[in-house]
Amino acid sequence: MRDETVKLALPAAGAATERPISIAIVAMGGQGGGVLTDWIVELGESQGWVAQSTSVPGVAQRTGATIYYIEMMPPLAGRSPILSLMPTPGDVDVVLASEFVEAGRAILRGIVTPERTTLIASSHRSFAVTEKMTPGNGIMDKAIVGEAIGVTAKHQYIFDMNALALRHGSVISAAMFGALAGSGVLPFPRESYIEIIRGGGKGVEASIRTFEAAFEETQNPATPDSDVEKPAIIRLPSGIGNRTIEPLINRLRNELPAAAHDIGYAGLAKVVDFQDVAYGAEYLDNLIRLYAEDRRDGGEARNFLFTVTAAKYLANAMAYDDVIRVADLKTRSTRRARIEKEMGLAQDQVLQTTEFMHPRMDEVMGVLPAGLARWLEKRPGLVRWLDARVNKGRRLRTYSLLPFLMLYAVGGLRGLRRRSYRHAVEVEHRDRWLAAATGALAKNYQLGVEILQCRRLVKGYSDTHSRGLSKFDKVMAAIGLVEDRDDAADWARRLREAAIKDAPGKDLEGAIETIKSFASEGASVR
Numbered sequence: 001m002r003d004e005t006v007k008l009a010l011p012a013a014g015a016a017t018e019r020p021i022s023i024a025i026v027a028m029g030g031q032g033g034g035v036l037t038d039w040i041v042e043l044g045e046s047q048g049w050v051a052q053s054t055s056v057p058g059v060a061q062r063t064g065a066t067i068y069y070i071e072m073m074p075p076l077a078g079r080s081p082i083l084s085l086m087p088t089p090g091d092v093d094v095v096l097a098s099e100f101v102e103a104g105r106a107i108l109r110g111i112v113t114p115e116r117t118t119l120i121a122s123s124h125r126s127f128a129v130t131e132k133m134t135p136g137n138g139i140m141d142k143a144i145v146g147e148a149i150g151v152t153a154k155h156q157y158i159f160d161m162n163a164l165a166l167r168h169g170s171v172i173s174a175a176m177f178g179a180l181a182g183s184g185v186l187p188f189p190r191e192s193y194i195e196i197i198r199g200g201g202k203g204v205e206a207s208i209r210t211f212e213a214a215f216e217e218t219q220n221p222a223t224p225d226s227d228v229e230k231p232a233i234i235r236l237p238s239g240i241g242n243r244t245i246e247p248l249i250n251r252l253r254n255e256l257p258a259a260a261h262d263i264g265y266a267g268l269a270k271v272v273d274f275q276d277v278a279y280g281a282e283y284l285d286n287l288i289r290l291y292a293e294d295r296r297d298g299g300e301a302r303n304f305l306f307t308v309t310a311a312k313y314l315a316n317a318m319a320y321d322d323v324i325r326v327a328d329l330k331t332r333s334t335r336r337a338r339i340e341k342e343m344g345l346a347q348d349q350v351l352q353t354t355e356f357m358h359p360r361m362d363e364v365m366g367v368l369p370a371g372l373a374r375w376l377e378k379r380p381g382l383v384r385w386l387d388a389r390v391n392k393g394r395r396l397r398t399y400s401l402l403p404f405l406m407l408y409a410v411g412g413l414r415g416l417r418r419r420s421y422r423h424a425v426e427v428e429h430r431d432r433w434l435a436a437a438t439g440a441l442a443k444n445y446q447l448g449v450e451i452l453q454c455r456r457l458v459k460g461y462s463d464t465h466s467r468g469l470s471k472f473d474k475v476m477a478a479i480g481l482v483e484d485r486d487d488a489a490d491w492a493r494r495l496r497e498a499a500i501k502d503a504p505g506k507d508l509e510g511a512i513e514t515i516k517s518f519a520s521e522g523a524s525v526r
Helices: 033-046 100-108 129-133 142-152 161-167 172-183 190-198 204-219 246-255 258-274 277-296 305-318 323-330 333-343 361-367 370-377 380-390 401-419 421-441 445-457 463-482 488-501 506-525
Strands: 021-028 050-056 065-073 094-097 118-122 155-159 354-357 394-397
Touching (some): 021 100, 033 065, 033 172, 118 172, 142 155, 161 172, 172 204, 190 204, 246 277, 258 277, 258 305, 305 421, 305 445, 323 361, 323 401, 361 380, 361 421, 370 421, 394 401, 421 445, 421 463, 445 488, 488 506
Parallel strands (some): 021 094, 094 118
8 A cells, every 4th residue: 555645725823822821710619719710700801801711510519629710811913712621731820729628639630730830729728528527537638738739839829818808807719819919920900800809799898808918918928827736735724613623623633643634634524514513523433443444554654545545535435426415516605606707707797507407216215214215116116107207307497596495405405314315325335345445454555545546436426426336346346356466456456547547448347357367267276
């Protein structure tokens, strides 16, 4: 065969044109990404440029970020440019991220590059659903994102734009618009940005104040504080003058080691807030008993690590989330004040809260007296019939008097809690857990500590609590297969961490199968 070259008659392409300026915005639902996109497009068009925007929405408001993409350039010789619909890795001039980890996700997508990209991002965190669902600490490490930004971005402007917007009574989109102006990436005067905000017609003055503050912060950045959020430390008080709680604090100080004083006081405060002073005394009784076991089994050489660990996780076990606790927390004035602060509520604004409730018979039976609940438990058909009638989604508008009083009344049932079925179940489960920990302590001190820490798996309410409890039971059963091994503490730690990090449970099941394999081999050898 003969190769032939076919020449197509094409018109001359003409001189090369300038490339458009490309801007990508990654914003979570409700953070004004669409408003910011509209502002930038209007800004470009007001200066005689051709601008185009597209967006790809995330899965939902709190689970996925929407990517907005803008390209703009001036028309050349009366001809409008053809602009792209999506960002291309390595070809984006500006990335605006409304949340810090979203900046990290933009880096992973490859749209932030050291040769071209100016990164403008807020340093605050809005935790994703996957971070909140993790039984342990599932919060992503901000330091990793910070290190990546230092390597991948050509220029960076990072500060807490959300806090800045709240201080000035506006939203984060106005702060990001101001940071974009302050960065000088776009060749437009400062006044043109402000004119775009004025044309919006809503919250204009607050938006302009936020814009100006963000512009100034970008031009003259303040000395940054450490991004590491320091946890609040509760110290054992020298005296609080309360005749009901003071004797408990004196017991804590006199009957527990110094290493456990601060964490013990935090646990005591949590338990008393959950129930009452008598319940706080029960917490101390249990903790002092565990300290005696710790001292007997050589805990002094380890600075009483077993007691310190028990002070934390025993309080968590005793302050479980039941219907009474949930209702109590939802009707506290401190909760409403926190929501108002987070939303930046202005004096002329009214806050309305709606609670989405999905009660099940399990929760209802938990509040009932233990004897009545056990009677019902023996009649599964009746329980299913009742569950079909109570297990319906409900919306309680707690800004209205009657729904608020309903929740307030349920929260006031704490006096009946210690006679409830849920409390009896929790006490039985707690005692088995503590017995396993103290039983292991005499043979393997670190294993006893690891068993105490397994309580991290049990948390939350309703389905979340059930899933965590199931994982806890599986981990404890697997620990029982290796408790006589020298490396039992290491296996307990691996099992617990697998259960914490792996929501579907595949890693945990794999670790359990591994333990079963060598446990059965050991049995056959014997």
